[in-house]
Amino acid sequence: MEAEEYGEMMESVDEVTFALDGLRPAAQKRTRRASLLALLGICASAERRRVLRSQGLVQQIIDAILVLDIDDPPCAIAAGALLFVLASDVQDNNSLDSETCVHFLLKLLNPPVNVVDAKAPSIGSKLLGISKFQMLNSSNKDADSSSEDILLKVEEILLSCKEIKPLDSDDKKTTRPELCSKWLALLTMEKACLSAVALEDTSEMVLKLGGNFKETLRQSxxxxxxxxxxxxxxxxxxxxxxxxxxxxxxxxxxxxxxxxxxxxxxxxxxxxxxxxxxxxxxxxxxxxxxxxxxxxxxxxxxxxxxxxxxxxxxxxxxxxxxxxxxxxxxxxxxxxxxxxxxxxxxxx
Structure with a gap:
């Protein structure tokens, strides 16, 4: 049993290490998207996040995200979703306190002006209700489905965390307004600045958690x-x-x-x-x-x-x-x- 658990742990570590290599600045856009999609799949599991945390890989993931070029909207959405997932863990409630992280979230909140939302897919599309994104000056559309896969995965994560509600039959013709870098940046800020309060039974003392994110947010x-x-x-x-x-x-x-x-x-x-x-x-x-x-x-x-x-x-x-x-x-x-x-x- 221990050997099996160790094997699963090393598999997660290897997958993250490989994905992080694909986030290098020299990597192609398609490679970055694939790497972010892989990280979304891994970090969606609380159990696997605990494994990564024990190996010191959570901070490595955050550091790699903070230097990403967010001119590519699917990458920006994936980055925002990853930071949200990592900010949701109480054990890592100080991991987003840095000024660099706050500045990156503010970049997601104010995306480049040459990036716009694409129109929602048609009713017959596989991605009913999910918005796509594209560059205004982009003449070559990606042949692969990496953008759609990222949006689907982010939606799946938000649904599992109960941050959004499932679409019913009446909502199928509408888009998901939450599937954008702005909303995900705000969601991450909400979680990161949430102070958990516990009342100590012995001293009736209020314990404030949440690190210095709120202070850094104001100062930045x-x-x-x-x-x-x-x-x-x-x-x-x-x-x-x-x-x-x-x-x-x-x-x-x-x-x-x-x-x-x-x-x-x-x-x-x-x-x-x-x-x-x-x-x-x-x-x-x-x-x-x-x-x-x-x-x-x-x-x-x-x-x-x-x-x-x-x-x-x-x-x-x-x-x-x-x-x-x-x-x-x-x-x-x-x-x-x-x-x-x-x-x-x-x-x-």
Whole structure:
């Protein structure tokens, strides 16, 4: 039995070592994708992650990811998913605390401008509901299915971790807004800055875990970047609510769905980042942003209030019984009071 377990351990070690060799800067794109796909398959198993941790390979995987070129969207998605999986392990809750790691997550949050999302596959495609990605200036599409395989594996991991829900028959025509580097970066930040709190029975002392990620996130400008993402998502969703000619929110294109997913994840990060961190609370309260070019800057609290109202409006738009197909613009007010900084009632 011991010999069998040792053999399985060495097999995992050899597979990871081989995959890491394929992440070298000189490696071709197809090789990097294959290596990342192999690492996703290995790290998806908690048992195999424990083996890798015992051999000191988890940190090697993280170090290899942090120097990756993220101009290739499938590689960026795979990298974000790997960091999320590794950040989910309590034993490694300090492994993402470095400034280098935070900067890499911020790169995933702000991908290169020459990278865009591809259109969702057709209904007859094998990847119904899964978004593909491609370079704007790419003239030679990959003949292999490495991109699709990565997306399938990432979706499988997110489903197993219960971070996303399975698609039902009504959702098959929609895309997965979570399958993008931005959302995966935010998910990783959420897990990395989550402080576990335990109450010691003997001393009634609160034990704070989670390392220094939350502090590093603030010091590296991460909270500011997350706040900027929230403001940008607010602008995208505000356009959707202002379109009173249709209430079919779920039938809209991918952008509004992704903006909503990103916005909700940002709110969760801020909740975790401010828990037991007065410095982060103070920093966020000092921020202010414009919700539109013509409006004066709003303080952090004002932006959050507008976001809550906007999400309430979106919730109503998803209920045909509440809002008619052709809504009366007089009955739907969208953040018109944001310029004045006052709390606005979206639905009168």
């Amino acid at each position: 400008g991460g909270l500011d970047n997350i706040f900027n993402v929230m403001v940008n998502c607010h602008s995208e969703l505000e356009k959707l609510v202002k379109d009173a000619s249709t209430t079919d929110v779920e039938g809209k294109e991918r952008a509004p769905l992704q903006s909503a997913a990103l916005l909700l994840k940002c709110l969760k990060i801020l909740e975790n980042a401010t828990f037991l961190s007065d410095n982060n609370k103070t920093h966020l309260l000092s921020l202010n942003r414009k919700l539109s070019p013509k409006c004066p800057p709003l303080p952090f609290v004002g932006v959050i209030l507008n976001i809550i109202e906007l999400l309430s409006a979106l919730s109503l738009l998803q209920k045909p019984s509440t809002v008619s197909r052709k809504a009366d613009p007089k009955n739907t007010k969208v953040c018109n009071g944001a310029c004045s900084g006052n709390k606005t009632t979206l639905i009168s």
